[in-house]
Amino acid sequence: MTPELGHFALILALVAALAQTLVPAWGLWRGNARAQAVAGSAAQAQFFLVAVSFAALTWAFVQKDFSVVYVADNSHSKLPLVYRISAVWGAHEGSLLLWGLMLTGWTLAVSLFNRRLPAELSATAMAVLGAVSSGFLLFMLLTSNPFERQFPVPLEGRDLNPLLQDPGLIIHPPMLYMGYVGFSVAFAYAIAALITGKLDAAWVRWTRPWTTAAWAFLSMGITLGSWWAYNELGWGGWWFWDPVENASFMPWLAGTALIHSLAVTEKRGLLKSWTVLLAILAFALSLLGTFLVRSGVLVSVHAFASDPARGVFILGFLTVVIGSALVLYAWRAPKLASEGELRLFSREGLLLLNNVFLVTACFGVLLGTLYPLVVDALGLGKISVGPPYFNSIFFPLIAPLFVLVAVGAVTPWKRGEFGPALRRLRAPALAALAAAVVLPSLALWLAPVTASFASKLTVAVATWLALFTLGSAGLEVWQRLVSRRRQGVALGPALRGIPLGSWGMTLAHLGLGFWMLGVAYVTGYGVERDVRLAPGARAELAGYQFIFDGVRESEGPNFTADSAGVRIERAGQPVAALAPEKRFYPSQGSVMTESGVDARLHRDLYVALGEPLDPQNPAGDWSLRLYYKPMIRFVWLGGVLMFLGGLLALSDRRYRLAARASEPLTANATRAV
Amino acid sequence: MRFLIPIAVLVALIALFAVGLSRDPREVPSPLIGKPAPAFALPGLGGTPAAASPADWRGRTVLVNYFASWCAGCRVEHPLLMQLAQQQGVEIVGMAYKDAEADTRQWLERHGNPYRSVIVDAAGGAGLDWGVYGVPETFVVGPDGRILHKQIGPMTVEAWEQKIRPLLGGMAR
Numbered sequence: 001m002t003p004e005l006g007h008f009a010l011i012l013a014l015v016a017a018l019a020q021t022l023v024p025a026w027g028l029w030r031g032n033a034r035a036q037a038v039a040g041s042a043a044q045a046q047f048f049l050v051a052v053s054f055a056a057l058t059w060a061f062v063q064k065d066f067s068v069v070y071v072a073d074n075s076h077s078k079l080p081l082v083y084r085i086s087a088v089w090g091a092h093e094g095s096l097l098l099w100g101l102m103l104t105g106w107t108l109a110v111s112l113f114n115r116r117l118p119a120e121l122s123a124t125a126m127a128v129l130g131a132v133s134s135g136f137l138l139f140m141l142l143t144s145n146p147f148e149r150q151f152p153v154p155l156e157g158r159d160l161n162p163l164l165q166d167p168g169l170i171i172h173p174p175m176l177y178m179g180y181v182g183f184s185v186a187f188a189y190a191i192a193a194l195i196t197g198k199l200d201a202a203w204v205r206w207t208r209p210w211t212t213a214a215w216a217f218l219s220m221g222i223t224l225g226s227w228w229a230y231n232e233l234g235w236g237g238w239w240f241w242d243p244v245e246n247a248s249f250m251p252w253l254a255g256t257a258l259i260h261s262l263a264v265t266e267k268r269g270l271l272k273s274w275t276v277l278l279a280i281l282a283f284a285l286s287l288l289g290t291f292l293v294r295s296g297v298l299v300s301v302h303a304f305a306s307d308p309a310r311g312v313f314i315l316g317f318l319t320v321v322i323g324s325a326l327v328l329y330a331w332r333a334p335k336l337a338s339e340g341e342l343r344l345f346s347r348e349g350l351l352l353l354n355n356v357f358l359v360t361a362c363f364g365v366l367l368g369t370l371y372p373l374v375v376d377a378l379g380l381g382k383i384s385v386g387p388p389y390f391n392s393i394f395f396p397l398i399a400p401l402f403v404l405v406a407v408g409a410v411t412p413w414k415r416g417e418f419g420p421a422l423r424r425l426r427a428p429a430l431a432a433l434a435a436a437v438v439l440p441s442l443a444l445w446l447a448p449v450t451a452s453f454a455s456k457l458t459v460a461v462a463t464w465l466a467l468f469t470l471g472s473a474g475l476e477v478w479q480r481l482v483s484r485r486r487q488g489v490a491l492g493p494a495l496r497g498i499p500l501g502s503w504g505m506t507l508a509h510l511g512l513g514f515w516m517l518g519v520a521y522v523t524g525y526g527v528e529r530d531v532r533l534a535p536g537a538r539a540e541l542a543g544y545q546f547i548f549d550g551v552r553e554s555e556g557p558n559f560t561a562d563s564a565g566v567r568i569e570r571a572g573q574p575v576a577a578l579a580p581e582k583r584f585y586p587s588q589g590s591v592m593t594e595s596g597v598d599a600r601l602h603r604d605l606y607v608a609l610g611e612p613l614d615p616q617n618p619a620g621d622w623s624l625r626l627y628y629k630p631m632i633r634f635v636w637l638g639g640v641l642m643f644l645g646g647l648l649a650l651s652d653r654r655y656r657l658a659a660r661a662s663e664p665l666t667a668n669a670t671r672a673v
Numbered sequence: 674m675r676f677l678i679p680i681a682v683l684v685a686l687i688a689l690f691a692v693g694l695s696r697d698p699r700e701v702p703s704p705l706i707g708k709p710a711p712a713f714a715l716p717g718l719g720g721t722p723a724a725a726s727p728a729d730w731r732g733r734t735v736l737v738n739y740f741a742s743w744c745a746g747c748r749v750e751h752p753l754l755m756q757l758a759q760q761q762g763v764e765i766v767g768m769a770y771k772d773a774e775a776d777t778r779q780w781l782e783r784h785g786n787p788y789r790s791v792i793v794d795a796a797g798g799a800g801l802d803w804g805v806y807g808v809p810e811t812f813v814v815g816p817d818g819r820i821l822h823k824q825i826g827p828m829t830v831e832a833w834e835q836k837i838r839p840l841l842g843g844m845a846r
Binding site for chain 1: 677684687689690694714716771796798
């Protein structure tokens with residue numbers, strides 16, 4: 001009965017979504033304010049209905065209701081409860097439902113907070129969100145109903161893909177979807193700005209925190225995904241340039257560009273049409289990501305079931321939503337022309353440069369992701385584009401961003417001057433240079449690994465960039481503090497007087513620096529070794545002794561495992577004891593590696609268990625893969641700092657105050673009517 | 674004019690995706706074509722020697738077929754493989770991929786054994802080295818130990834006639 005309730009709630013949600021779109025649209029057309037106000041109630045009803053539907057599916061998983069096809073396909077009577085709950089979004093249908101829940105959740109939040117905005121603007125935006133939601137609900141109901149029943153009822157489920165039975169996967173998809181879907185708010189407001197022709201200070205101050213929130217969640221989602229892949233896939237890598245990873249990374253790059261261009265539009269009233277285009281682009285890339293993942297046009301390690309009917313639907317949806325947005329853009333954006341001039345050497349000029357690099361990097365990733373598809377579509381054969389392409393195109397394009405962070409921090413709006421900027425940057429640049437000479441050698445001295453000259457040079461340059469960014473990220477806050485102190489303000493009030501937005505920006509930029517540091521060391525000085533060890537034998541890596549204590553069998557709730565004991569020593573002192581496993585899941589007949597990791601801030605020691613050399617004799621020799629990963633924690637620390645920085649920035653009080661005052665941006669505020 | 678560029682890009686992309694949707698992404702050529710078959714040392718099943726490796730069939734052109742008792746596609750191609758082995762005298766090496774030995778044996782007893790030798794790749798390690806996406810997959814390995822061709826999915830009569838038979842030259846009757 002519950003599944004039918006969920007299905008019915010989903011159908012009603014579609015009705016609510018259509019009401020949220022059509023009634024306000026009619027109201028806008030006829031100038032009927034009461035019809036426009038329907039959007040809010042419809043959004044709240046829609047959220048409630050989708051939540052009921054989501055709860056019904058969760059309940060079916062908790063109750064092990066194998067009469068529901070989706071539950072039977074992704075659950076098992078022995079699957080632990082926490083994974084039965086996370087299995088709700090473990091496959092296609094359920095993750096779409098999660099998408100829908102997130103979208104209606106964002107819409108609900110907009111409907112609750114938008115009271116201070118002009119009614120016309122918010123009604124238009126709500127109608128756009130309702131249209132996007134209608135499309136997704138229709139997609140779910142027509143091609144991917146998670147509540148489908150089957151008779152006879154199977155006695156046992158086929159189990160959740162063992163790859164997804166990991167703590168990282170419980171929270172990764174919700175975070176990622178929060179981010180993906182969150183860009184729909186910026187998108188809806190961009191469309192509303194194009195339709196109403198109003199793009200003023202209130203619009204920007206309203207759009208900024210929503211964009212920052214979406215961006216922060218996306219940053220966290222990507223970070224968690226990377227952490228999961230590192231722990232679970234057993235390759236010791238943290239990023240694979242897999243199409244599905246790229247699908248989440250491209251909206252992130254576009255969103256990062258959008259955050260920065262919004263700052264320019266807010267402070268200077270410039271780049272209006274560019275900002276609107278970026279808002280459309282960020283959401284378009286989110287939809288594109290959904291298309292790439294769900295349609296199966298690309299092969300990836302995240303092998304989701306693909307169904308051409310679904311692909312056709314999403315492609316059609318993408319065409320309608322983004323196509324109409326871009327047609328609207330081509331028609332209305334010319335009237336959003338900005339007033340005022342833009343100098344290259346000013347903060348807004350540097351932010352524009354930042355946008356150029358970010359969008360180019362995003363385009364590079366897009367090209368690499370789609371290239372196999374292009375080649376195939378032209379009938380030129382099958383190729384795959386791998387990490388060498390992405391690394392060689394991506395890193396040179398983002399390296400200048402690190403310098404821009406530093407220069408931007410010391411450059412004022414409107415007009416910057418080279419002299420003072422260089423003088424302020426001299427200290428961090430030289431300190432970073434000194435550290436870039438010392439730190440890499442210190443790292444090699446602490447853990448001797450063989451690295452080529454090229455990788456030593458890369459590590460040194462990257463260390464300089466990272467430390468320069470770290471050193472200058474705080475300059476903005478520092479300058480505000482110094483100038484307040486000069487005015488005679490005490491330290492406490494001076495610190496409190498710095499807006500949260502500045503703190504957030506500083507934190508996110510620190511995150512960027514830490515991320516770079518981690519990437520540099522783990523790629524430049526990380527080493528790995530394949531060894532074959534008999535019980536009691538040892539192997540050396542980066543100054544650490546790995547001692548193999550043999551393998552014993554153990555039992556999990558829904559798997560059996562070969563669990564190895566590996567002790568690690570350094571200079572005779574015990575460092576860690578790891579237990580890498582090979583798990584066999586009989587319900588799916590698949591084998592998973594569960595790697596053993598000893599994590600410290602400055603390095604990870606990582607052991608993956610391979611195969612016994614003689615399968616008949618598990619007490620004999622085994623193959624093992626050993627990794628030494630210096631500073632890999634910094635990669636994720638960077639992501640976490642960006643997340644926290646985003647949260648901090650969006651709680652800046654000026655966003656709460658500003659929406660009230662809807663004064664025009666510049667003296668000659670542009671109204672395209 | 675420049676405001677029209679985004680929509681032009683979108684139209685081009687959508688045309689591309691529309692074509693992409695009609696194609697099968699699983700038809701991926703193996704990067705191993707023309708390269709020596711990756712070595713392995715795995716136990717054989719039944720009459721096959723206990724330590725089997727690609728060196729065992731040096732000097733002959735063979736089909737190396739990754740299969741499993743749990744795989745539905747393998748049942749589909751099974752009659753064709755039986756026919757090739759019995760009537761055409763093709764040497765087929767069976768790689769029992771991620772399968773329990775008892776299950777493989779039972780499966781071969783029930784449906785018949787087209788394989789000259791059966792090698793147990795229970796953990797899928799050899800499959801990983803050979804770049805196997807899923808079962809069934811069939812490789813043609815030449816007398817010099819190089820991989821000549823890879824068939825993804827069940828073997829079909831067309832694939833055999835058009836792609837694989839010519840590679841075997843005079844071998845097949």
